[in-house]
Amino acid sequence: MTAVDDSPLGLFSVDLYARTGVATSCLTLQDHVNADVCMILCLLWLAQHRRVLDRRDIDVLEGLTAPWNKTIVRPLRTVRRALKKSNRLLDNVATHDALKDLKKLELETEMLQLKRLYDDGKVMHWGQHSDSISAAAQRNLNTYSELLSTTFPRSDVDLLIAATLASEADQLG
Incomplete structure (x- = not known):
């Protein structure tokens, strides 16, 4: 992810996504x-x-960002992935540059989505307080997976929670 959003959510996202295994788990x-x-x-x-x-x-x-994700982010991802497959067939600089530009644009649209979530302002006051970051992360991910009518793989959840805790520890110094 690129840092086009310097909000606390944007900065956290860039930091977390760069941690070992997080990108792979998120993409999975x-x-x-x-x-x-x-x-x-x-x-x-x-x-x-x-x-x-x-x-x-x-x-x-x-609901704050689903329309953006559906009409902007996902179509860009689809085009980028299709070009990536054709890039193997059309191995040339122009295709490579277009692929690089599409990836950058896709990441920027995701950062704009995060900015929209943060700019809502009320989001920090949503939900209930938890004494534990780990418990809060577990509950939030479980509830989101239920909303999607699925179960997230335990290994991905554990990795994401560990990375979130490590990010917090790094911030505290």
Whole structure:
């Protein structure tokens, strides 16, 4: 992810996504259970602030950006992935440059989605307080997976929670 959004959510997302295994887990959830990576990052950021959201809260939160994700982010991803496949057939500089530009644009649209989530302003006050970041992250991810009518793989959930805790520890110094 590129840092076009310097909001606390944007900065957290860039930091978390760069941690070992996080990108792979997020993309696994995106590709296999249709999870929105920006929603996952937002839910983990809220968990880091010890906020636990219920199903209704997550549904409303998703509604803030679902149209953007559906009409802008996902189509860009589809085009980028199709070009990536054809890039193997059309191995030339122009195709490579177009692929690079599409990836950058896709990441920028995801950062704009995160900015929209943060700019709502009320999001920091949603949900209930939790004494534990780990418990909040677990609940938020479980509730989101239920909303998607699926179960997130335990290994991905554990990795994302560990990375969120490590991010918090790094911030505290």
